[in-house]
Amino acid sequence: MPATTVFSGNYGLAPSHTFGLRRRRDEEASEHGGIWMSAETIVILGAGMAGGVAARTLRQEGLDGRVVTIGNEPTPPFGRPPLSKTYLRGEEELSGWLVNPEGWYESNRVDRVADTATRIDAITSKVEVGAGRPIPYGKLLLTTGGTNRPLGVPGAELPGVFQLRSVADCDAIKQAARRGARAVVVGMGFIGSEVAASLTQMGVEVSAVLPGAAPLESVLGPEVGEVMSGIHRDAGVKLVTGDEVVRFEGANRVERAITKAGDELICDLAVVAVGIRPTVDVLEGTGVAVDNGVMVDAMCRTNVPGIFAAGDVANHLHPLFGRIRVEHYNNAEKQGAAAARSMLGSDAAYGYIHTFWSDQYEHKLEYVGHVRAWDRFIMRGAPEERKLVGFYLTEGVLRATVGLNRGGDPELDDRDELAAAGRLIARQARPEPLALADESVALDDL
Numbered sequence: 143m144p145a146t147t148v149f150s151g152n153y154g155l156a157p158s159h160t161f162g163l164r165r166r167r168d169e170e171a172s173e174h175g176g177i178w179m180s181a182e183t184i185v186i187l188g189a190g191m192a193g194g195v196a197a198r199t200l201r202q203e204g205l206d207g208r209v210v211t212i213g214n215e216p217t218p219p220f221g222r223p224p225l226s227k228t229y230l231r232g233e234e235e236l237s238g239w240l241v242n243p244e245g246w247y248e249s250n251r252v253d254r255v256a257d258t259a260t261r262i263d264a265i266t267s268k269v270e271v272g273a274g275r276p277i278p279y280g281k282l283l284l285t286t287g288g289t290n291r292p293l294g295v296p297g298a299e300l301p302g303v304f305q306l307r308s309v310a311d312c313d314a315i316k317q318a319a320r321r322g323a324r325a326v327v328v329g330m331g332f333i334g335s336e337v338a339a340s341l342t343q344m345g346v347e348v349s350a351v352l353p354g355a356a357p358l359e360s361v362l363g364p365e366v367g368e369v370m371s372g373i374h375r376d377a378g379v380k381l382v383t384g385d386e387v388v389r390f391e392g393a394n395r396v397e398r399a400i401t402k403a404g405d406e407l408i409c410d411l412a413v414v415a416v417g418i419r420p421t422v423d424v425l426e427g428t429g430v431a432v433d434n435g436v437m438v439d440a441m442c443r444t445n446v447p448g449i450f451a452a453g454d455v456a457n458h459l460h461p462l463f464g465r466i467r468v469e470h471y472n473n474a475e476k477q478g479a480a481a482a483r484s485m486l487g488s489d490a491a492y493g494y495i496h497t498f499w500s501d502q503y504e505h506k507l508e509y510v511g512h513v514r515a516w517d518r519f520i521m522r523g524a525p526e527e528r529k530l531v532g533f534y535l536t537e538g539v540l541r542a543t544v545g546l547n548r549g550g551d552p553e554l555d556d557r558d559e560l561a562a563a564g565r566l567i568a569r570q571a572r573p574e575p576l577a578l579a580d581e582s583v584a585l586d587d588l
């Protein structure tokens with residue numbers, strides 16, 4: 143277990159402007175390993191996207207009290223998207239993806255504890271890090287993200303078989319992915335698809351094994367899946383569909399992947415991208431309700447008073463979409479901020495109309511809304527040119543929309559058609575199917 147490191151800190155007790163936090167007159171401050179703690183201390187467990195944004199929001203909202211982040215990655219909070227794209231391909235460093243700039247934590251008196259939290263005592267309100275050092279909290283935000291699901295087949299532990307979540311994972315893949323190497327990508331969800339695209343762009347020969355008929359089919363449906371298949375095949379990816387890897391073989395390192403259908407895929411490296419599971423181990427014994435992530439209400443509150451959750455780990459009650467857990471950057475950012483405001487006493491429900499994007503080769507996918515199963519799919523645009531908008535409806539109500547190469551950014555541009563689709567989704571519109579399919583009809587007119 144690495145020794146705890148405190149990166150920054152102003153250890154004096156600052157005057158309190160608690161913005162809705164219940165100020166305890168009998169608050170006790172005590173010293174723990176050099177960090178002054180008080181009943182008002184807000185501890186953010188998990189220093190990734192959601193955690194970094196939450197810390198920033200607490201300060202932006204005027205909280206003057208103590209804030210501590212606990213995180214076990216060597217980097218300060220950063221955005222992971224370049225790990226399957228520009229950083230993997232060696233086109234970009236991560237400095238532009240830091241959640242808060244270098245020096246921000248120190249100048250904003252946010253203490254960064256670089257260690258693994260091993261236990262939470264929800265009775266005495268303490269997080270234990272490392273070998274059991276307690277860090278007391280007044281309120282606790284869980285932003286522990288997700289952990290890659292293992293493939294669980296023989297040979298998965300062979301050198302050369304990788305998964306991707308951290309910078310170290312990415313660096314290891316990058317090192318193995320020399321031009322001319324052969325790679326097997328297992329799973330063609332977002333991470334698998336992006337890695338397959340990046341490796342191909344790096345001159346690696348890629349075979350991708352997927353259980354369905356097309357990449358991203360389960361999220362985007364067969365129509366868009368078929369378009370994505372065409373994109374990958376045209377780039378040179380061998381798609382092994384309707385199949386699964388049952389073992390990896392190799393003397394000292396992975397040399398081939400064997401599929402259920404009996405295919406033998408020779409490879410120098412493999413990347414397993416079969417999804418994540420929410421990282422909840424540290425919650426054992428706390429009484430915090432867990433079911434496909436940490437169960438939170440619309441204010442990001444768990445069932446245990448004073449404990450909140452946000453980001454990939456949070457299974458939240460969305461006012462429109464019901465109970466969902468979202469594994470995307472924009473949610474981590476928005477929900478990290480929303481949870482911070484809830485901790486400061488806001489009672490606003492987190493009702494973000496979810497959006498995400500994925501970059502594969504020169505193609506950009508953008509998505510707004512949320513739907514797992516739909517009964518009608520309507521497309522406008524030109525799938526053969528790989529420019530399209532797809533609408534997902536349930537009982538006539540527009541629930542989600544995907545755009546492929548339609549330009550704009552729904553986060554930034556109000557006039558963007560995905561932003562317009564987001565407005566329709568927010569008001570649970572029942573657009574006329576013929577109008578949806580008609581390029582000449584502006585979505586805002588529906």
Ligand SMILES: Cc1cc2nc3c(=O)[nH]c(=O)nc-3n(C[C@H](O)[C@H](O)[C@H](O)COP(=O)(O)OP(=O)(O)OC[C@H]3O[C@@H](n4cnc5c(N)ncnc54)[C@H](O)[C@@H]3O)c2cc1C
Pocket residue numbers: 187188189190191192193212213214215221222223224225226257258259260285286287288306307308333421424452453454455468469470471472474497498499500501
């Ligand atoms: C390679 C890759 C590419 C991606 N690309 C996109 C994209 O293009 N578009 C998009 O919308 N989304 C993308 N995502 C998803 C997006 O990055 C995640 O949704 C986001 O990182 C979630 O943020 P988070 O803060 O909830 O979790 P994380 O970023 O995972 O942060 C959680 C942190 O908590 C730490 N932690 C966990 N347990 C403990 C513990 N017990 N003690 C201490 N620390 C702990 C973890 O190490 C980690 O640092 C991508 C993800 C990956 C992996």
